[in-house]
Amino acid sequence: MARMRTKRNIPARMEKCHERWFDAPMLNKGNWRGACGFAPDVPVWLEIGCGKGKFCTEMALRHPEVLYIAMERDASVTLAAIEKAHELEIPNLFFIRGDAGIIENYFAEDEVDRIFLNFSDPWTRQNKPKRRLTYRDFLAKYKVMMKEGGAIEFKTDNDDLFDFSLGEFSEMGFSLEEETRDLHNSEYDAENIRTEFEQKFADQGITIKRVVARM
Template sequence: MRLRNNPDALDILQAHSDLCFVNPKDMAGKWHDVFGNDHPIFIEIGMGKGDFILENARRYPDINFIGIEKYTTVCAIALNKGIEEHLPNLRYMKEDATVLPEVFAPGEVAQIFLNFSDPWPKKRHAKRRLTYPTFLDIYKILLKEEGHLVLKTDNRGLFEYSLASFANYGLYFNDICLDLHHSEGYEDNIETEYERKFAPRGPIYRADVIYKERENGSLNKD
């Protein structure tokens, strides 16, 4: 079911400008000032209704989290969940992934989460997938040296495509899980709202890859 548009959503975001940043293209290099510390910054691109990023902020107070969502109404729903707690290590952002190099300075981010991104199954839409090479280029700019990119999806086609995309790009495979909810060692997995709903219908796939570089500057999986 498509989420009904909330005409007041933008007003909600702007009313809480201390927690939520709308199109913050002047913030590159300033995020540690926002949080008031030098803790690592983890971002979730396409946070949906925000359960995942909120729980992460609760569990890991020594990490700064930013939940990013391009849809205003959805971003407002996520923000509303975090307003009451007002966790000092959590911020929200209404922005599109394509412009994130204008929002973060090179190497300002330590880890990126991609949770249940739109699989864009048609071949002609491959460039819209968040694991397409042009997006991997963006993440390379954002991430610090040996930064992590963590993908979760229930879509096997997107997962297989992403693994091939990561390999072709030269990323280092830190971990691959073919059935997250029925495998040992993932007991601390934090679920998204989508994950709770659809996990009973089939396996959840997860990949953790690292941007490593050779001395000449090219990416290397070794």
């Protein structure tokens, strides 16, 4: 997929959608429900790397009973997602512009119920596996943030990344559910929401891999 061009007037456009994001999201650590105006028992779902927002907007609309937080580090990409949520007036969708490498600074222990990792960078270059969002060091951080019984939903087009991730999940004590190497021809596709990348890969005939890793 072609790289998105840098958008103009990012600060002004972000300000118009200010109800969707926070200037200092780290201050919400341990209080995301309160900061977003939700009850203490509302489930928190987190998407790491939300791209242009197709998946998070559809998931938030489909599940109004949850507080959905979408995270993305690229300013132009984040803006596209935030403007989409602002236009649709989705009350339960909020955004973090930040780096997953310091995700422990954003969420407290047992604060997140579910994590979504969709088409994360496979980091296929030599000596880069530690950058993968399914590497055991990241999983250790997720385990602290997540409630017991919580789950990570992981999708990718990359076979090597999928195999690597299955091994990391198992090594870190997650149980594997709903595993498939051809999501769009599986029983799990009925509830699946396709991301922008996912649709492009599918159009190229690339099969999509998916697994749910549960605490």
